[in-house]
Amino acid sequence: MVTKGLLNLWATDRGTFPVVFLATLALTAALGNAARYLVNNPDVCLDKSKRNNFMHYEDDQGAEWRARRFRFANIKKNAINQSAQFDPAFEKEENKDVTR
The missing domain is CATH 1.10.10 (Arc Repressor Mutant, subunit A)
Incomplete structure (x- = not known):
């Protein structure tokens, strides 16, 4: 019940949408950069x-x-x-x- 109230509070406040959008954008950029580095850097050895x-x-x-x-x-x-x-x-x- 508390979770539903918190979700309702976040979903109804228009000021939270830019925060959620920017946090999602930052997370996506960080994960993309980490994946690029792990796949392309010759110093990273994923192969045993x-x-x-x-x-x-x-x-x-x-x-x-x-x-x-x-x-x-x-x-x-x-x-x-x-x-x-x-x-x-x-x-x-x-x-x-x-x-x-």
């Missing part, structure tokens, strides 16, 4: 055969993961990502499609 092998992924998998981070960091140009200290990163093969 890879857990005992320290060299369990190839160089191209790590390069692809780093390239995503590099592309994301260079979406908007600024003084940090355009400085000369990042010249070696721009010269890597996986970062050739990122322009200054």
Whole structure:
């Protein structure tokens, strides 16, 4: 009976709908990011055969993961990502499609 009263209170107050919507949106974004990281990161070993092998992924998998981070960091140009200290990163093969 108390549960029905609490549900009725939440369902009838119009101010709770934005709170529930934003909480659901935040939960969905967090779960999506966690799933993307678990599936795509080469350091995560869900397969038991890879857990005992320290060299369990190839160089191209790590390069692809780093390239995503590099592309994301260079979406908007600024003084940090355009400085000369990042010249070696721009010269890597996986970062050739990122322009200054």
